[in-house]
Amino acid sequence: xxxxxxxxxxxxxxxxxxxxxxxxxxxxxxxxxxxxxxxxxxxxxxxxxxxxxxxxxxxxxxxxxxxxxxxxxxxxxxxxxxxxxxxxxxxxxxxxxxxxxxxxxxxxxxxxxxxxxxxxxxxxxxxxxxxxxxxxxxxxxxxxxxxxxxxxxxxxxxxxxxxxxxxxxxxxxxxxxxxxxxxxxxxxxxxxxxxxxxxxxxxxxxxxxxxxxxxxxxxxxxxxxxxxxxxxxxxxxxxxxxxxxxxxxxxxxxxxxxxxxxxxxxxxx
Numbered sequence: 563x564x565x566x567x568x569x570x571x572x573x574x575x576x577x578x579x580x581x582x583x584x585x586x587x588x589x590x591x592x593x594x595x596x597x598x599x600x601x602x603x604x605x606x607x608x609x610x611x612x613x614x615x616x617x618x619x620x621x622x623x624x625x626x627x628x629x630x631x632x633x634x635x636x637x638x639x640x641x642x643x644x645x646x647x648x649x650x651x652x653x654x655x656x657x658x659x660x661x662x663x664x665x666x667x668x669x670x671x672x673x674x675x676x677x678x679x680x681x682x683x684x685x686x687x688x689x690x691x692x693x694x695x696x697x698x699x700x701x702x703x704x705x706x707x708x709x710x711x712x713x714x715x716x717x718x719x720x721x722x723x724x725x726x727x728x729x730x731x732x733x734x735x736x737x738x739x740x741x742x743x744x745x746x747x748x749x750x751x752x753x754x755x756x757x758x759x760x761x762x763x764x765x766x767x768x769x770x771x772x773x774x775x776x777x778x779x780x781x782x783x784x785x786x787x788x789x790x791x792x793x794x795x796x797x798x799x800x801x802x803x804x805x806x807x808x809x810x811x812x813x814x815x816x817x818x819x820x821x822x823x824x825x826x827x828x829x830x831x
Contacts, residue, residue, distance in 0.1 A: 588614055588701045591693055592621055595704065599623070607709040609686075612693075614702045617642050617659035654812040659690070659703060666692045666700050673768045675775065675811045676707065685710040685772060687763065714761045722747040723761050726754070727769055734773040735796035738766060775810055778803070782819040791815060 595612055602610040602623035609629065612621040619638045627635040630646045638646055643655035662669060669690040676686055690705040714720065726743050743766060744754045758766050774795045781791045792803035792815075807815045 587695060588612075588620065588693065591702070591704075595621055607711075609707040610705070612702060612704045613642075613659060613663075615663055615700065617656050617663060617703075619646075620702065651812040654808075662690050662692055662703050663700050666694070668692070669705075673764065673771060673810060674707070675779075711763050713763075717757070717761045719747070719749075719757045720761055722749075723754075723757055726758075726766070727762065730766065730769050731773050734770060734777065735794070737796075738770050740766065771806070771810065775807060778807060778815065779811075779818065782815055788815045788819075 592612060599621075602608065603625075605623070606625055608623070609626040610623040611619055611626055614620050618640050619642070622635050622638050624635060627633070627638055630638060632638060642652070643659065644652035646652065647655060658669070661667075669688060672688045674686055674688050676684055686707045686709050688705065688707040690703050692700045693702045693704060695701050713724075717723075726747050729743070729746060730738070740751050740754070744751045747754055747757075749757065755765055758764065758769070762769065764772065774797075778791055778795045781794055782788075785791050785794075788804065789800045792800035795803065797803035797806075804814055807818070811818060813821070
């Protein structure tokens with residue numbers, strides 16, 4: 563199986579996570595994925611997992627086990643995300659898994675802020691792929707979460723795109739104006755989006771989202787009102803801010819602030 567990085571994200575995710583044709587049971591699919599187990603175990607910035615139709619871990623890589631505070635990968639097998647993550651986050655991850663299994667939809671390059679026990683929050687891109695048997699029934703899912711990578715600073719378009727990123731970061735309270743950004747980079751909108759993903763591994767909208775939520779997580783430490791934080795981060799509707807924050811972080815801004823003020827590690831929540 564060859565996975566080329568110049569393919570679209572949805573095709574790369576599909577190629578990495580889809581079991582080969584003719585594999586009809588989850589057990590047989592696991593045998594396929596175990597051929598790649600040494601590769602996944604050697605990636606310290608990639609979390610890999612396979613789950614059964616009840617959203618229980620059937621296979622994990624070493625990185626996931628370590629980030630969950632386990633020395634042995636087998637410690638996670640048979641458990642759900644709700645069993646191994648802080649309960650506020652685990653419920654969200656398990657609900658996401660079950661929705662994918664029930665609906666059979668892919669999750670492609672979802673920007674997420676992950677919180678593991680004893681670790682600083684970290685941004686990642688998550689892909690999840692439902693696994694089907696020969697009859698088309700979903701029998702589980704496979705997923706990859708990769709740490710957000712550093713920008714490709716040697717790319718010929720880097721300097722022009724870096725100026726656009728700086729503009730977004732300095733004006734993140736303003737709505738995104740793709741025409742203006744494309745003009746700044748002397749590109750079409752399609753070129754801007756394509757090169758952004760190639761250089762920064764994010765779309766312009768994801769850069770704006772990350773910038774806003776980075777600011778929000780800092781402001782929640784010092785500001786009492788979520789409505790104030792929402793306004794300072796460019797959201798005119800605080801309910802939209804709350805929905806976006808929860809979709810990305812896994813908990814609401816109020817819950818996140820309570821966690822910080824309590825001084826509790828994520829695994830104590």
